[in-house]
Amino acid sequence: MKNTLTVALAQQSFGVDRDKNLADSIAFIHAAKQQGADLVLLPELHLGPYFCQSESTDFFDLAEPIPGPSCETLGALAGQLNIVIVATLFEKRAPGLYHNTAVVFDRDGSMAGKYRKMHIPDDPGFYEKFYFTPGDLGFTPIATSLGKVGILVCWDQWYPEAARLMAMAGAELLLYPTAIGWSPDDDADEKQRQLDAWITIQRAHAVANGLPVLSCNRMGFEPDPSGHSSGIQFWGNSFVTGPQGELLCSAGSDESKLLIVAIDRARTESVRRIWPFLRDRRIDAFDGLVKRYLD
Numbered sequence: 416m417k418n419t420l421t422v423a424l425a426q427q428s429f430g431v432d433r434d435k436n437l438a439d440s441i442a443f444i445h446a447a448k449q450q451g452a453d454l455v456l457l458p459e460l461h462l463g464p465y466f467c468q469s470e471s472t473d474f475f476d477l478a479e480p481i482p483g484p485s486c487e488t489l490g491a492l493a494g495q496l497n498i499v500i501v502a503t504l505f506e507k508r509a510p511g512l513y514h515n516t517a518v519v520f521d522r523d524g525s526m527a528g529k530y531r532k533m534h535i536p537d538d539p540g541f542y543e544k545f546y547f548t549p550g551d552l553g554f555t556p557i558a559t560s561l562g563k564v565g566i567l568v569c570w571d572q573w574y575p576e577a578a579r580l581m582a583m584a585g586a587e588l589l590l591y592p593t594a595i596g597w598s599p600d601d602d603a604d605e606k607q608r609q610l611d612a613w614i615t616i617q618r619a620h621a622v623a624n625g626l627p628v629l630s631c632n633r634m635g636f637e638p639d640p641s642g643h644s645s646g647i648q649f650w651g652n653s654f655v656t657g658p659q660g661e662l663l664c665s666a667g668s669d670e671s672k673l674l675i676v677a678i679d680r681a682r683t684e685s686v687r688r689i690w691p692f693l694r695d696r697r698i699d700a701f702d703g704l705v706k707r708y709l710d
Contacts, residue, residue, distance in 0.1 A: 416561075416562060416680065417453070417561075417680070418679070418680055418681060419677050419678065419679060419680065420453050420454065420561060420562075420588075420677070420678045420680055421450075421451050421452050421453050421454075421675065421676070421677050421678070422452060422453065422454045422455070422456070422588075422629055422655065422675075422676060422678060423443075423447035423450070423452035423454065423455040423456070423673055423674060423675050424455070424456050424629060424630075424631040424653045424654075424655065424666075424673070424674040425440060425443035425444070425447070425455060425456070425457050425458070425461075425631065425673055426458065426631060426632060426633070426634055426651050426653040426666045426670070426671060426672045426673075426674065427439055427440065427443065427457075427458055427461065427633060427634070427671050428633065428634050428635030428649075428671055429458075429461065429462075429463060429464055429465075429633060429635070429637070430463075430464065431463065431464060433462050433463050436461060436462050436463055437461075437462060437485070437488070439671075440457050440461050440502075441488075441492060443455070443457075443673050444492060444496065444498065444500060445496070446673055447498070447673060447675065448496045448497075448498050450673075450675050451675070452498060452675060453498065453499060453561055454498065454499040454500075454501070454561060454564075455498060455499070455500055455501070456501045456590050456592060456629050456631045457500070457501065457502050457503065457592060457631065458503070458592055458593060458594060458631050458632055458633040458653075459503045459515070459568055459569050459592040459593050459594040459632075459633065460503055460504075460505060460515070460594055461502065461503065461592075461633070462477075462485065462504070462505075463477060464637050464640070465594050465633070465637055465647065465649070466546075466640065467540075467541055467542050467543045467545070467546060468540050468541075468542070468637070468639040468640060468641070468644065468646070468647060469542065469639055469640055469641035469643065469644075470542050470545040471640070471641070474546065475507075475513065475546070477505050478505040478506060478507035478513050479504065479505065479506070479507055480506070480507050480508075481504060481506045481508075481516055481518060481529060482526060483504075485502070485504055486504075486518060486520075486526060489502050489518070489520050490520045490524045490525065490526060491524055492520075493520035493521065493522060493523075493524050494520075494522070494523055494524020494525075495524070497522045498522060499519065499520065499521055499522055499527075499559050499560070499561055499564075500519070500520040501517060501518075501519050501520075501564070501566060501590055501592065502517070502518050502520070502592075503515065503516065503517045503518070503568060503592045504516055504517075504518060505546075506531070508548075512548055513546055513547060513548060514531040514532065514547055514548055514550060515531070515532040515535070515543065515546075515547045515550075515568060515569075516529050516530065516531045516532070516550075517529060517530045517531075517532070517566040517568055517590075517592060519557045519559060519564065519566065521559050521560055522559075522560050522561075523560070527557050527558065527559045528555075528557035528558070529552070529557075530550065530552060530555075530557065530566040530567070530568070531548075531549075531550030531551060531552050532547060532549075532550050532568040532569070532570070532571060533549055533550040533553075533554070533567075533571055533577065534549075534570040534571045534573070534574055534577070535547050535548075535549050535570065536569075536570045539598075539644065540598060540639070540644055540647055541570075543570070553580075554567075554577055554580035554581050554584065555581075555584055556581055556584050556585055556586040556587075562587040562588070562680075563584075563585050563586050563587050564586060564587065564588050564590055565578075565581030565582070565584070565586030565587075565588065565589045565590065565626075566590050566592070567581065567589065567590070567591055568591070568592055568593075569591070569592070569593045569594055569595060571591070572591045572593065572613075572616065572617055572620075572630065573616055575616075575619070575620065575623060576704065578620035578623070578624055578626075579623070579624060581624075582624035582625075582626055582693070583693070586626065587626065587680070587683065588626060588627050588628075588629060588678070589620060589621070589624070589626050589627070589628045589629070590628075590629045590631075591617060591628065591629065591630040591631070592631055593630060593631060593632040593633070593653075594632065594633050594649065595613060595632060595649065595650065596633075596637075596647040596648050596649035596650045597609065597610075597647070597648045597650055598644070598645060598647065598648075599636075599645040599646060599648055600645050606650075610650055610652060610668075613652075614652065614654065617630050617654075617656070618656050618660035618662075619660065621656040621657065621658055621659070621660045622658075622659060622660040622690075623692060624658075624692070624693075625658045625659075625683055625686045625687040625690060625692065625693075626658050626683060627655065627656060627657055627658055627663075627678050627682075627683070628655070628656045629655050630653055630654055630655075631653045632649065632650065632651055632652060632653050633649045633651070634649050634650065634651030634666075634668065634669060634670065634671065635648075635649055635669075635671075636648050636649075637649065650668045651666055651667060651668045651669065651670065651672075652665065652666060652667065652668055653665065653666045653672075653674060654666070654674075655674065655676050655678070657678070657679075657682060657686075658682050658683050658686040658687075659686055659690075663676045663678070664676040
């Protein structure tokens with residue numbers, strides 16, 4: 416294993432042209448490789464606009480099987496460039512059964528594994544429960560030639576239990592492909608509170624588990640295809656933290672940008688020695704965590 420792992424995050428905006436979106440992602444992947452990246456993370460559902468702003472059965476036509484055409488393209492690219500690629504696809508598993516699925520392609524072009532999004536939101540502008548069945552693969556890290564990566568998708572990022580279970584199962588990195596943004600109707604103070612909370616919770620996952628965290632968000636304004644709302648301004652701000660929550664790199668809210676940063680793999684062991692949170696967990700007193708609420 417390499418002592419230093421170079422990772423890349425491709426913060427992008429997306430339009431209705433699927434081929435262009437894919438081409439833009441591929442261009443970022445090539446650029447990442449040219450800059451020495453071992454792994455590249457793409458935003459959630461990077462092949463098109465965020466269609467979950469409204470409910471329409473027509474959007475199910477966007478789904479594809481896994482493996483399928485996009486897997487063939489990205490897997491071949493991973494093998495050609497000798498790089499790990501993490502992508503998120505709208506998976507058609509069976510008629511009427513769909514998932515929001517992250518797929519990991521290893522450096523030899525093989526599909527190392529997949530993760531189906533576990534937490535599915537249902538909020539104004541984020542009507543994902545209409546489209547996605549909750550994941551059934553559990554919180555299981557995916558083994559790659561670079562080590563074990565814990566993939567969690569967007570809404571999963573708010574749940575400390577998900578990050579903890581990935582860490583307990585041996586994840587060496589936590590990766591969050593994301594599609595989150597502001598309503599244009601929110602005032603500036605509310606927007607700042609939301610963004611600060613989003614950054615804080617993920618930095619906290621790094622601290623609590625002593626692991627680096629990679630969070631790659633989409634950016635740019637996307638209108639509501641139904642016209643019933645003001646659309647979403649995806650806020651970008653992709654970032655990478657070290658195992659103490661320290662920011663290693665970050666992007667702004669309104670820029671397509673490739674983030675590249677080197678991660679010292681030995682720091683996880685070092686940090687966990689001085690902050691032994693896993694050692695001191697009171698697992699004998701945590702029974703309540705498997706309940707919805709303690710009445």
